[in-house]
Amino acid sequence: MLQYKAPVMDMKFLIEDVFKYYKHYEKYPEFAEATPDLVDAILQECAKFCENELLPLNQSGDKEGCKFDNGVVTTPTGFKAAYNKYVEGGWQSLSHPVEHGGQGLPPSLGMAKQEMMGTANWSWAMYPGLSHGAMNTIQSHGTEAQKELYLTRLTEGTWTGTMCLTEPQCGTDLGQVKTKAIPNADGTYDIMGTKIFISAGEHDLTENIIHIVLARLPGAPEGTRGISLFIVPKVQVDQQGNLGESNKVTCGAIEDKMGIKASSTAVLNFDNAKGVLIGPENKGLECMFTFMNTARVGTALQGVCASELAYQNSLLYAKDRLSMRALTGKKFPDKVADPIIVHPDVRKMLMTQKAISEGGRAMVYYTAKIVDEIEMAKTEEARKEADDRLGFITPILKAFLTELGCESASQGMQVFGGHGYIKEWGMEQIVRDVRIATLYEGTTGIQALDLLGRKILLTRGKALNKFSKEVLLFCKDKSMISKNPHKRQMNKFIWALSKNVANWQQYTMRLALRAKKDRDIVGSASVDYLMYSGYIMMGYFWAQMAQTAYEKLATDLENRDFYRAKIKTAEFYFERLLPRTKSLAKTMMADPKTLMQLDEDLLSFL
């Protein structure tokens, strides 16, 4: 049976000490209420809710799955009761603007909530999670009337929302969308088409579901420039928000998937369903892109959640399971064998999971501050500046952390030996559940093209330069030539980090030059380049955590063990994971020819 305790101490280390959230909150009068006392209380309450209400439904939800019967989807036992408690507790509205029923707390705090929910039960968390996409769309692009009608209920959690993008013939390539929207005389539209892979597209948790649907108006330009957004409720709503007739949206099936089985993934048939336009005509994709980054950071979090859950459980097992003796001699002579945690290779798997969980959490919590800055920006300039930073970081977070989340989950399972393969223990479920994370919200390959093609080459490396400057400034500030009292201890981190950042810039330049002659280099290098960037970026956060831990060692005597552990985990990261950049640097620079030279008909001789 899976165990989970929210790592509140680690979260607070990041919030208070490393990233200094409270100083950052002070910049925004809207966040006046986000005081340490309130935030602590929220973290504790949220931890309780996740540990007591969501975790117990994790494995049972996987086993039972969602049921589909003639258009009706039933979520697993207990899901609806937990959702009701969640809404009653006001959790859905936590970090949404007050004007439409939100509590106005910072998005960064919402990220901590999302982490705990997602670790305790990712499948369950997808139902309220998907609403955020719809809420953001309506918040950013809806009319006042649309906000009044839909946003308030979504914020309360009375209704949930979806994003309906994918169709059978296209997922990544949304230019191929075929769903049609035919205008009616009354200003509404009739929506016709089939959408697939719609997470939370049909369920029994709420009485209404608000779909945001990509569709084409008559005569719209072909491709991505002819797509508009529509609000299509499952049940029609009058001006006062009272539910009326069923809309013509039916769930044709739910997918039978590898994992996240308790999350319903619907095929939705729109058969002249009534909808209203949201945002300008033909600008649907642009409107969606405005918060694509936030959605992707939310998916990056799935890697951290899976890693944390796997780590907590494999650590317990490694302390408990007795097998063989330590290489250096018996550690527990009174037992029939030593616990497997004495074996260096088991330690390596545990430390890998630990470094990924804590390093990944740091990357996400750093990024959450940027999300705050975007949402709170008072000028378009400030918003754009923060958005550019987020745009650079997002593909790295999404792809790197989900890939590492898969690795960490798999290592956790490996610690269990054969027992890891048996459902009962729950470890194989973590592996199955997290595997979707490198696929949805843009595959790893798509993130990598976004990073190298759009965010690096198109901007001539502007965002990378900015980020590198930040890292190099940190390095200088903590280095041997600075006043940093911990400069001796920090030396090994600073040295490795500066060298890596310099290489990163150099390799990027070389790729940019080569891309001018051979466009294929972009796709040939992209995934390795993204992973390479990810390891360096995570190295920056491990160095920051080490520096903060050294500082706290001197002042917070009660928790010295915590800081010592943090420093030793940083050492592990720099010695065991960061060197993966060596191979990646080599393979990302390899000639695209080795990928492209083989004619596609010669790829197999069967």
Place this chain on the structure above:
Amino acid sequence: MLQYKAPVMDMKFLIEDVFKYYKHYEKYPEFAEATPDLVDAILQECAKFCENELLPLNQSGDKEGCKFDNGVVTTPTGFKAAYNKYVEGGWQSLSHPVEHGGQGLPPSLGMAKQEMMGTANWSWAMYPGLSHGAMNTIQSHGTEAQKELYLTRLTEGTWTGTMCLTEPQCGTDLGQVKTKAIPNADGTYDIMGTKIFISAGEHDLTENIIHIVLARLPGAPEGTRGISLFIVPKVQVDQQGNLGESNKVTCGAIEDKMGIKASSTAVLNFDNAKGVLIGPENKGLECMFTFMNTARVGTALQGVCASELAYQNSLLYAKDRLSMRALTGKKFPDKVADPIIVHPDVRKMLMTQKAISEGGRAMVYYTAKIVDEIEMAKTEEARKEADDRLGFITPILKAFLTELGCESASQGMQVFGGHGYIKEWGMEQIVRDVRIATLYEGTTGIQALDLLGRKILLTRGKALNKFSKEVLLFCKDKSMISKNPHKRQMNKFIWALSKNVANWQQYTMRLALRAKKDRDIVGSASVDYLMYSGYIMMGYFWAQMAQTAYEKLATDLENRDFYRAKIKTAEFYFERLLPRTKSLAKTMMADPKTLMQLDEDLLSFL
């Protein structure tokens, strides 16, 4: 729906051209019948059987799973009929000695059969596959009467067999085995205990199952030196082999697993079940170790099978699915988008799978020749010499190829995007099925300790030196200073390979020196060292395949495309996969301190 065509052309390339099986068969008069004509006919027939009978049961078997009802296990629909056809076709007896009903063909040919069966349907193939362990045990250690009674029927396939090792408290650490064997006056034994994770431990394919059981005699020494082997049939058998009463072996449950769901994994309760001793008292583990290597090579094959199946299907999908345009401009302007195979990153995933499948196949087919040598050895010296070679290669094959098999299967799924996560396509099943391979028959960690601790350090690197010599001899023989007509083209491979082999030897020496002072270095380096060794070893086989392909290009004009593709895949391997040794060399040499310095109580603060 999963597709599969047996890659007979590639198999024959290895059998005939690279490893020259027929020249090798000539050394053994017992293999006189294994002529090219017969072998070709067998490969073709086997391919047909696997494609037509086993493949169609692969996904349905996963969906239906095995059913357990009050001790009775029912295999999925069609499994029994396919098994009957298999037995009627004489497939089980193919490569077993003629004295007990076998056809006496070479074990290396049996490996090709196993590959096709295992690719078409790994779960199904486990039922006949598990028999081989029991057959080998009885063949090597049984009395003539035991052979007469059990071996003939196992060879025919009338009965199947199992290996009963694992118990709830121990898998790897068999010294903890508790099952007891109490001698009876009539020379039989009463077996008492519980065995878990028994593959094919209970099923409905045959009317009897012959269990080989590890148990302890009264007063036996503690630990591994007090374990004996017993033959315990599910149904008791009289001297003539007629079935009698049920024995007291009952199936208590079957496991609910991540994958290989159509293969039954039984909990077996032995409740004073009648058994007979096989082999000397208290020497059970030693007896088992005599063919542990062959069993592990059989598991290594699972990595190749999963990779091949994933590759064939992701290649088909990549040619079919239309999404976005090539970076270098539209390739199919008349279509709504280009097939995803035009994208370098998709190519990279496909080439990775291809290189793993073909490189892994080469490693296994090379090793199969050594298995032939062991089985056919006329002197103990010759047997020992071949066995030492096999003992060195086996842990690398087992761990490296199963880890790479998992990677390849996952890449195959990734090519499908979100569709890879949906059961219908079958790609996620390959990922689930192959995941067991790094766990059973000794986890990756156990293989790595076996390699570095036992096969390298204990023998002072003897086997590694021998293998390196073989590689360096090849390098010299094909290099610029040789008469090799293809030396110019081979240069890049030879250069990289010799450099890597030299490093391999050097790093090994350094590890050996450090291990004298710090035993933890063995477990700290082992897994990375094994993977490092694997990449170099696979590099040797890719270089051999390239050399052979260059030779054939000049003589076999009909199949030049095949040889060209082989050479280009070798180039891919050397440019994109072999460089992974760079990071591994760094991390395997890291200080064990980074793993061990953190007190186990400080690994979490919850």
